[in-house]
Amino acid sequence: xxxxxxxxxxxxxxxxxxxxxxxxxxxxxxxxxxxxxxxxxxxxxxxxxxxxxxxxxxxxxxxxxxxxxxxxxxxxxxxxxxxxxxxxxxxxxxxxxxxxxxxxxxxxxxxxxxxxxxxxxxxxxxxxxxxxxxxxxxxxxxxxxxxxxxxxxxxxxxxxxxxxxxxxxxxxxxxxxxxxxxxxxxxxxxxxxxxxxxxxxxxxxxxxxxxxxxxxxxxxxxxxxxxxxxxxxxxxxxxxxxxxxxxxxxxxxxxxxxxxxxxxxxxxxxxxxxxxxxxxxxxxxxxxxxxxxxxxxxxxxxxxxxxxxxxxxxxxxxxxxxxxxxxxxxxxxxxxxxxxxxxxxxxxxxxxxxxxxxxxxxxxxxxxxxxxxxxxxxxxxxxxxxxxxxxxxxxxxxxxxxxxxxxxxxxxxxxxxxxxxxxxxxxxxxxxxxxxxxxxxxxxxxxxxxxxxxxxxxxxxxxxxxxxxxxxxxxxxxxxxxxxxxxxxxxxxxxxxxxxxxxxxxxxxxxxxxxxxxxxxxxxxxxxxxxxxxxxxxxxx
Amino acid sequence: xxxxxxxxxxxxxxxxxxxxxxxxxxxxxxxxxxxxxxxxxxxxxxxxxxxxxxxxxxxxxxxxxxxxxxxxxxxxxxxxxxxxxxxxxxxxxxxxxxxxxxxxxxxxxxxxxxxxxxxxxxxxxxxxxxxxxxxxxxxxxxxxxxxxxxxxxxxxxxxxxxxxxxxxxxxxxxxxxxxxxxxxxxxxxxxxxxxxxxxxxxxxxxxxxxxxxxxxxxxxxxxxxxxxxxxxxxxxxxxxxxxxxxxxxxxxxxxxxxxxx
Numbered sequence: 001x002x003x004x005x006x007x008x009x010x011x012x013x014x015x016x017x018x019x020x021x022x023x024x025x026x027x028x029x030x031x032x033x034x035x036x037x038x039x040x041x042x043x044x045x046x047x048x049x050x051x052x053x054x055x056x057x058x059x060x061x062x063x064x065x066x067x068x069x070x071x072x073x074x075x076x077x078x079x080x081x082x083x084x085x086x087x088x089x090x091x092x093x094x095x096x097x098x099x100x101x102x103x104x105x106x107x108x109x110x111x112x113x114x115x116x117x118x119x120x121x122x123x124x125x126x127x128x129x130x131x132x133x134x135x136x137x138x139x140x141x142x143x144x145x146x147x148x149x150x151x152x153x154x155x156x157x158x159x160x161x162x163x164x165x166x167x168x169x170x171x172x173x174x175x176x177x178x179x180x181x182x183x184x185x186x187x188x189x190x191x192x193x194x195x196x197x198x199x200x201x202x203x204x205x206x207x208x209x210x211x212x213x214x215x216x217x218x219x220x221x222x223x224x225x226x227x228x229x230x231x232x233x234x235x236x237x238x239x240x241x242x243x244x245x246x247x248x249x250x251x252x253x254x255x256x257x258x259x260x261x262x263x264x265x266x267x268x269x270x271x272x273x274x275x276x277x278x279x280x281x282x283x284x285x286x287x288x289x290x291x292x293x294x295x296x297x298x299x300x301x302x303x304x305x306x307x308x309x310x311x312x313x314x315x316x317x318x319x320x321x322x323x324x325x326x327x328x329x330x331x332x333x334x335x336x337x338x339x340x341x342x343x344x345x346x347x348x349x350x351x352x353x354x355x356x357x358x359x360x361x362x363x364x365x366x367x368x369x370x371x372x373x374x375x376x377x378x379x380x381x382x383x384x385x386x387x388x389x390x391x392x393x394x395x396x397x398x399x400x401x402x403x404x405x406x407x408x409x410x411x412x413x414x415x416x417x418x419x420x421x422x423x424x425x426x427x428x429x430x431x432x433x434x435x436x437x438x439x440x441x442x443x444x445x446x447x448x449x450x451x452x453x454x455x456x457x458x459x460x461x462x463x464x465x466x467x468x469x470x471x472x473x474x475x476x477x478x479x480x481x482x483x484x485x486x487x488x489x490x491x492x493x494x495x496x497x498x499x500x501x502x503x504x505x506x507x508x509x510x511x512x513x514x515x516x517x518x519x520x521x522x523x524x525x526x527x528x529x530x531x532x533x534x535x536x537x538x539x540x541x
Numbered sequence: 542x543x544x545x546x547x548x549x550x551x552x553x554x555x556x557x558x559x560x561x562x563x564x565x566x567x568x569x570x571x572x573x574x575x576x577x578x579x580x581x582x583x584x585x586x587x588x589x590x591x592x593x594x595x596x597x598x599x600x601x602x603x604x605x606x607x608x609x610x611x612x613x614x615x616x617x618x619x620x621x622x623x624x625x626x627x628x629x630x631x632x633x634x635x636x637x638x639x640x641x642x643x644x645x646x647x648x649x650x651x652x653x654x655x656x657x658x659x660x661x662x663x664x665x666x667x668x669x670x671x672x673x674x675x676x677x678x679x680x681x682x683x684x685x686x687x688x689x690x691x692x693x694x695x696x697x698x699x700x701x702x703x704x705x706x707x708x709x710x711x712x713x714x715x716x717x718x719x720x721x722x723x724x725x726x727x728x729x730x731x732x733x734x735x736x737x738x739x740x741x742x743x744x745x746x747x748x749x750x751x752x753x754x755x756x757x758x759x760x761x762x763x764x765x766x767x768x769x770x771x772x773x774x775x776x777x778x779x780x781x782x783x784x785x786x787x788x789x790x791x792x793x794x795x796x797x798x799x800x801x802x
Contacts, residue, residue, distance in 0.1 A: 297649040298656065307656035315644040318686075387640035391702075394604040395657040396629040540606040 007476060014479040018486070023116045030120030038124055046211035048121075049232045049240055053215060054189050055117050056224035058335070059109045060146060061184075065331045066106040067150030068157055069324035074102045075154055075268065076275040085272075092261075095151075095268050099260065102154070103147040110146065114139055118231070125235040134234045141253050142227045148256030149223075155264040155271070162271040191343070212240055223252055304397045305405040312381065312406070322377075325469075329372055333421060336365055340425040349430065352504030358429050359439065360497040366422035366443055367489025370414055370450040371482065378410045378451055379458040379481055380469040389464045389540045399535040403459055411451040419443055430500070438499040438509040445520040446492050450485055456527035457481040460534035464541070488523060492516050555618070556581050557631075557710045557741035558603065563612035565598050565765075572598040574765035576612070580710070580741040585732060587756035588745040591799050595765035596745040597637055600714045603743060604634040617709055630658065633703035637714035637745075639695045643688035647679070647698050650687055651705060658706035665705075672701045675731060676724050692719035700728060704735070711735055711742045717751055729755050749791045761798045769798045 034051065037044035075098045084094055118135045121127065127135075198214050219225045226249035229241030298310040316322050340362075348354040385392055392402075426439045461477040472478065495516040499509040556579035565573040573595045580586040588596045601607040603614055605625055614621040619628040641650045651669045654660075660668070673679045676697040682690065690698065696719045703711060716732070717725040732742055732755050746752050752759055753773055760770040769776060777794055 297645070297652040304657045304659070307653050311642060311645065311653055314649075315642065318644040387638060388642050390604070390606060390634065390636045391641070391654065391657070393606050394629060394632065394634040395654075396626040396659070397657055398626060537608060539608060540601070 011474070011476045011479050014476075014483070015474060018479070018482060019112060023112055026113065027116035027120050030117055031123050034120050034124035042209055043211060045236055045238055046209060046215055048124075048236065049212055049215050049228065049238070050191065052117070052121070052228040052232050053219040053222070053225065055113060056142070056228045057189050057219070057222055059113055060142075060222070060224045061335075062109045062332065063106060063146045064150055064153060065328050066109070067102055067146070068154050069328040070106050071098070071102040071150060071154030072157060072161075072324055074098055074105070076158055076272060081272075091269055091272075092265055095265050099147060099151040102150065103143075106150070107143060107146065110139065110143055114142075121231065121235045127235055131234050135231055138227045138230050138249060141249055142224070144253035145223060145256050148253060148260045151260040152256070152264045155260075155267040158275060159267040159271040162274045209238075212238060216240065223248075226252065304395075305402055308392070308397070308402060309405055309409050312409075315384070316377070322469075325376055329369070329376065332372075333369055333417070336369070337421050337424070340421070340428055352501060355429055356497045356500035356504070359426065359435075359500045360493045362422060362425040362429065363439070363442060363446070363493040363496040364489060365425075366418050367446055367450070367485070367492065369418045370446060371454075371485040371489065373414055373417055374410075374450050374454040374485070375473040375478060375481065376469055378414070379454040379478060380472040381406055381410070381455060382459040383462040383464060383466060383472050384469065385462070386464055386467055389462075393538075393540045399538070400532055403455065403531055403535060407452060407455055410455060411448055414451050415444070415447045419447060430503075432503050434509050435500055435503045438503075438513050439496055441513050442492050442496050442499070442516050445516050446489065449488060449520040449523050452524045452527045453484050453488070454481045456531035457484075459531050459538075462538070484523070488519065491519050556615075557617050558586075558712075558743055559613075559615040559618075560599070560603070561613045561615065563599070563602060563614065564610045565595075565602055565607055566610045571765050573602065573609075576762075576765065576767055578760055578767060578770065580743055582709075582739045582741055583736050584757045585736050585742040585744060585755050587752040587759040588743065588762060589747070589749065589752055589759055589795065590762035590768075594762040596762055597714055598765075599762070600634075600637075600712055600743070600745050603712050604632065604636075605629055630706075631709040633706065633708035633711045635696075635699045635703045635711075635713040635716065637718070639699035641687045641690075641695060641698060641702075644686065646686055647673075647683040647690065647694075650698065651683075651702055654702040655705055660706045668705060669701070672704055673697075675701070675727050677727075678724075693721060693724065696720055697724060700731065704731070709740055711740060711744075713742065713744045715746055715748075716744055717746075717748060725751070749795055753791055761795075763799060768800070 034048055037048045037051070040047070075095075078098075084097075118132070118139060122131055122135065125131075195214075195218075198211065201210065216225070216229065219228065226241065226245040229245050230249055232238055232240040298307040301307065301310045316326075348358065392399075422443050423440060426436060426443075430436065457477045457480055458472070461475070463472060463475065466472050466475075473481075495512040499512040502509050502512060558580040560576055560578050563573055563576045564571060576595070576599065578586070588599060590596050598607065602609055603616075603621070605621055605628075608622060614628075616628040617631045619631070621628040641647075642653070645653065648669065651673075652665065655662075655665045655669070669683075670680065673683055679694060679697045679701070682694060687695070687698070696717075700713075700716070703713070711732070713732075717728055720728060729751065732744070736742055736757075744752070744756065756773075758770065758772050759776065761768045761776075769779070773791075773794075776798065779798075
């Protein structure tokens with residue numbers, strides 16, 4: 001028992017360490033960037049406001065989408081919903097409990113991005129204790145606004161989807177939301193070349209630099225603007241913001257709480273019983289399948305391995321919670337894609353160091369998405385056999401062959417999800433065929449190795465009693481997978497950077513691709529050996 | 542007593558299931574300890590014993606969910622852990638908690654099981670319908686998602702799944718828990734018919750009346766060891782001072798063999 005507690009503490013400490021490393025990295029990048037902007041004078045002052053506005057908008061959107069994606073499960077379908085409904089707990093209390101639970105689970109962007117940004121802003125502009133106190137107060141108000149808006153949106157979404165006729169409706173709503181967000185980000189946040197020209201134009205209007213006025217106008221309708229302006233004014237002494245925005249910074253969270261406590265609660269009261277009665281979105285209920293007709297199985301794939309793979313896909317398609325998590329990761333991917341297509345990346349083509357740095361970031365971003373998708377969908381694959389694992393383990397199916405079949409499928413799915421976007425980003429950065437080919441090879445290695453590592457670690461130490469993929473990926477083997485993938489992604493990113501610099505100096509890219517190939521082959525071989533050994537001795541406890 | 546155990550094993554040769562000095566230890570503690578028994582074709586063998594005596598561990602060892610610390614499991618003469626895929630083709634298994642894949646309908650689940658055990662597609666649907674019709678109520682919910690099934694209906698589904706590929710050996714942990722009386726009778730008939738067709742059944746149960754009604758032989762496990770084995774009449778004779786088979790009720794017999802006052 002003591003050993004198990006120590007192991008849990010070790011895993012928790014490991015994840016804290018990973019997050020601390022990520023935050024430290026962000027802080028260093030932000031501080032360097034903001035320090036450089038400070039040296040630019042007036043345009044730099046405006047660009048630092050642009051930075052703050054963009055960061056807060058991104059935190060706001062990512063937190064909200066994450067909140068609704070998780071909230072639709074936590075508010076309506078959490079495992080203890082039945083127990084709490086039967087307990088003498090008033091519904092407003094349950095609503096508040098779910099709102100706090102969801103906020104605590106989904107407010108990580110605020111901590112992971114907001115914290116380092118605030119610290120970097122303070123250090124870059126020599127902020128004192130008053131600045132940090134004001135900054136923390138504004139971030140706290142912003143957090144309340146995010147939580148209250150998230151609770152409202154979750155209640156609206158739950159109410160709208162409580163009698164959703166088909167999965168198509170849910171898919172259409174999700175796709176529409178993603179499209180709206182992508183357009184909002186693409187048009188409103190990511191700066192175009194014309195924006196830069198405006199920002200760098202000198203001019204003072206009514207005592208305020210025109211560049212700052214331009215940026216304030218661009219972000220005026222975002223609820224994040226009052227906080228960005230307040231932080232900027234506190235750090236730099238600029239005249240960003242107005243009396244209206246200062247009042248809004250305090251009033252918006254109160255309005256959000258009031259809306260959550262009235263509209264949100266009323267919608268929750270209406271939708272909870274309808275949703276809690278059934279886990280099936282499309283009216284299956286006690287009697288029917290999702291389609292309500294006699295199902296043929298397997299439909300598309302043949303043989304034992306094909307049937308098991310098709311079962312995995314079916315389970316994914318029929319699980320609304322999986323949809324919402326996939327949609328969240330898809331949303332982040334859409335954000336990244338819109339950045340790639342709107343940002344003026346072509347303008348750095350003649351600066352090899354900048355191309356190399358951006359290529360490194362592109363590979364790191366691809367690695368992040370692969371790891372995130374992998375941890376959520378590939379790593380838990382064996383554990384999600386769940387309490388029905390007896391079927392597989394008492395069957396005459398070779399677990400080794402099943403592992404290889406799953407590896408093929410997940411490698412393909414990850415490649416389809418991430419490779420096209422990562423390759424498109426590479427095309428936007430360079431037209432050199434050698435660098436394109438080298439980057440494509442590195443990305444393929446990235447997909448294969450990430451999928452193998454995560455599938456192997458998940459298969460080696462499965463937990464058949466834990467049905468929640470998020471809990472599964474925060475286990476000890478999940479931590480090992482996260483660390484292995486992060487380290488490996490960094491190595492491949494460095495190889496991409498090296499290849500870009502090699503092309504710029506006229507030398508060959510081969511050593512960099514070979515280096516990544518050797519590292520990848522070593523990791524894949526080690527993961528396959530581990531999986532083969534564990535699958536031979538695995539027991540269904 | 543050891544003579545009786547050996548004599549019992551000798552009677553059932555050639556066995557469809559043979560456990561040879563089987564042991565399973567968890568963190569140094571023996572859950573199954575040097576267990577040997579055999580089940581012949583046409584025989585229904587019942588494992589009984591108090592909680593924690595090693596019944597479920599034995600069943601999980603036989604179905605390949607656990608690996609033995611020592612000893613062997615032979616299914617139709619094939620070593621389960623040396624040739625697991627060959628051996629498992631002959632095995633049908635129903636666990637004590639018959640969970641199934643929840644995002645599938647019962648029919649889809651049965652087709653998946655059919656694929657895993659190589660049941661040909663042609664005729665599989667008919668076989669599913671025929672087996673499902675054994676249990677009242679199951680055909681009407683077969684196209685509903687498994688997560689809406691009651692405990693009893695999951696049990697029926699698991700029984701149908703275990704029989705789908707016409708195994709030679711059936712291993713069942715608590716066969717009638719959750720079943721309504723009519724379905725329990727059907728399950729009993731199903732096992733008898735399976736054995737009459739030459740199959741062997743290892744059934745592990747706390748329901749002594751069920752064991753009495755269907756088992757040809759019974760083995761009593763205590764602390765992972767086989768404390769007694771034989772047909773119920775022989776065991777009853779041992780439990781009464783005068784050796785009369787009518788003397789002890791089934792409950793008295795159980796308490797006597799389990800070493801309880």
